[in-house]
Amino acid sequence: MSNDSYEAETTAKAAASGNAATEGFLQRTKKANIVADVARTNRIATRLVKALNDVAREENVTYDEYNVFKAWLIKMGTDGEWPLFLDVWLEHTIEENHNADKQGSKGTIEGPYYVPNAPEHPASSTIEMRPDEPGTPLRFFGQVTAVGGAPVKNAKIELWHADDLGFYSQFAPGLPEWNLRGTFIADNEGNFEINTIQPAPYQIPTDGACGDLIAAAGWHAWRPAHLHLKVSGAGHQLITTQLYFVGDTHLADDVAGAVKPELILDPTKLDGGKAEVRYDFVLDPA
Ligand code: DHB
Numbered sequence: 001m002s003n004d005s006y007e008a009e010t011t012a013k014a015a016a017s018g019n020a021a022t023e024g025f026l027q028r029t030k031k032a033n034i035v036a037d038v039a040r041t042n043r044i045a046t047r048l049v050k051a052l053n054d055v056a057r058e059e060n061v062t063y064d065e066y067n068v069f070k071a072w073l074i075k076m077g078t079d080g081e082w083p084l085f086l087d088v089w090l091e092h093t094i095e096e097n098h099n100a101d102k103q104g105s106k107g108t109i110e111g112p113y114y115v116p117n118a119p120e121h122p123a124s125s126t127i128e129m130r131p132d133e134p135g136t137p138l139r140f141f142g143q144v145t146a147v148g149g150a151p152v153k154n155a156k157i158e159l160w161h162a163d164d165l166g167f168y169s170q171f172a173p174g175l176p177e178w179n180l181r182g183t184f185i186a187d188n189e190g191n192f193e194i195n196t197i198q199p200a201p202y203q204i205p206t207d208g209a210c211g212d213l214i215a216a217a218g219w220h221a222w223r224p225a226h227l228h229l230k231v232s233g234a235g236h237q238l239i240t241t242q243l244y245f246v247g248d249t250h251l252a253d254d255v256a257g258a259v260k261p262e263l264i265l266d267p268t269k270l271d272g273g274k275a276e277v278r279y280d281f282v283l284d285p286a
């Protein structure tokens with residue numbers, strides 16, 4: 001990798017990635033046109049407001065603390081970090097609700113950096129990457145089946161992940177648009193084989209409002225290295241998930257609380273510094 005692109009990537013600013021995440025999210029939800037039910041909004045909003053007031057009363061929160069909180073909430077908006085904040089500290093619970101009844105593969109959070117319509121490739125392909133992409137080459141392969149075991153013909157595997165420095169294309173400067181993002185169409189038996197690189201552990205941006213909270217509360221900003229996936233097929237439910245790597249220091253204390261034991265890969269090391277790992281996906285019926 002050239003010094004220029006290293007320089008560009010590592011000077012990434014929270015506000016830039018935050019605003020890109022906010023923009024993408026708003027565009028997608030506008031299209032989805034979700035309308036909230038009044039009775040349910042009343043119930044949930046009432047409970048949320050009560051929970052805030054309970055904490056303020058029980059902790060005897062002062063005006064100074066209230067004002068710090070208010071300023072921080074305002075900064076969350078100007079930094080564009082609401083998607084980051086919510087995906088780190090709340091999405092894992094929403095995901096549990098959403099996938100509670102599934103029999104197939106475990107899901108986990110989507111996170112703020114999904115971009116739909118990544119370039120499509122056949123079942124056995126290499127993801128888009130720079131010619132000198134740093135990191136351990138990884139052959140990631142497997143089969144997509146239905147809960148009963150039948151192969152899911154031409155299943156769609158969307159894969160996106162950070163590079164060896166922990167940065168995502170379209171959310172950090174200096175990276176090609178679709179770097180380490182792709183859509184793979186499995187063969188007639190649901191088999192796929194993707195060549196990529198192993199991502200690095202990822203630190204959520206620390207120079208914005210989320211980082212301010214982490215520093216102020218004495219927390220850490222790390223997520224274990226992970227592959228993001230959306231797997232789907234005709235007549236089946238889509239699953240959004242992530243896969244992690246055995247031995248990662250942050251498996252037990254992921255800031256986003258999104259690790260599950262079923263989602264940890266143990267790649268085989270091959271000659272020449274390469275690695276390979278199989279993971280089979282099981283989809284629930286639609
Ligand atoms: C965040 C980033 C991720 O890559 C992820 O998977 C979850 C959350 C974040 O910065 O909020």
Ligand code: FE
Pocket residue numbers: 111113202226228
């Ligand atoms: Fe991520």
